[in-house]
Amino acid sequence: MKQGTTDGPAPWQRRMPFFYGWVIVVIALFTTFFGIGLTWAASIFAIPMKEDLGWGNSAFFFALSLRGWTGIVVAPFVGPYMDREHGIRLLALLGGLTNVASLLLISFVQSELQFVLLFGVVGGIAQSLQMGATVIIPKWFVRRRGMAVSLASAGGGLAAFVLPAILVAIDHALGWRSGWLVLALLAFVFSAFPAIFLRREPEDVGLLPDGDGRRPEDPVMPPQRTEASFTRTEAMHTRTFWILTVAVAFGALAANGMPANLTNLFVDRGMDLDTAATALVFYGVASIGAKFFWGWLANRFELRFVLLLLTAYGALAIPAILLVPSSVGSPALAYGALVGFYVGAYIPLHFLVWAAYFGRAHVGAISGVGRPLGAMTLAGGPFVIALARDASGTYASGLLLAAAGIALAFACLYFVQPPRRPKPEIDRKERLSTV
16 A cells, blocks of 8 residues: 555645655756756866867767767666666665766766766766656646656756856866866765655555546546557658658758867967857757747647758758858857757657557657667767868868758648558457556
């Protein structure tokens, strides 16, 4: 029997004056704030580290991409433990402490290999262990799920708005090595310590989703599905699935690659680090606004139309800086807002594609097959764009490559057709096995 359904004292989470699910949202916001904030930290500290250690852009940003790739490998192994009652809390705590240790050690690095292992491999494992805070939000909310997810995902934009100026000031006052020590302290505050307050689902503390007042032991009839839903096998046998997989992957190239390289892009244009870091503030404000603006559109119009509009905008906005002469100084920083208005919406909206085209019943299994390619592209974006810059001596080639990827995503979405409804004679065992 779940805790809180007995005659003993009610859990303290149940006695709070507000629904404990909002605590979970705040913890998830902290997780995204610090997790994505490390991308901005890496882009800020890349410049003084390259000057001191003689590294190139591609070597440094390979570690950032490897962080994402490591998470892709680790996630399937830790995923089942997140469904256990105490698993989510223990994994997040372990991930937070691992993150703290890796950042402490980065302050002592001397070689590229050391940084790659600490930031890319160890940090990637830590980040994967901490993702549970975001994963469990749908368990705490049903009616308010959209609002809860939007608030939690705003942490990334908030990090871009807050952290750059702080990190630049720390670098000037203490140096980049002390800067990584400060990040280790922040990792404890924003990722390790909050993990102890995580709970898997509301029923574990005698509550119901959304804070509904019904007693947990009261029977609740699940709603009947009225939409056609595809199984994983059915979806994979449609042309639509593979076209969407390609669209999601190529649209993601700029989603992580552009923010990570934004500061370096402006330094290449002759700006000092302080001025260039301001671009991330513009980015952060636009990224937060984009989540709610494009989400508002998605609630009122067909998702395909909204994604076409978003990718068309992104394909034009990403290379826009190439039209601005290098002699133009601070006004060019508004380009950060153009990038943020695309990236801030693309990441949350592309997760909705699978349910929109294949139904909700088996969306986890279907997206589990379709998302890895996009996740690899998302993680590889910083390295690919930095590599293009090192190879050509300018960011123009990387920007055009990212814009071409978004244009390809637009073409895929434009020509893709909704799949035919699944046939009723599909084996029921297959349907049950992919829920």
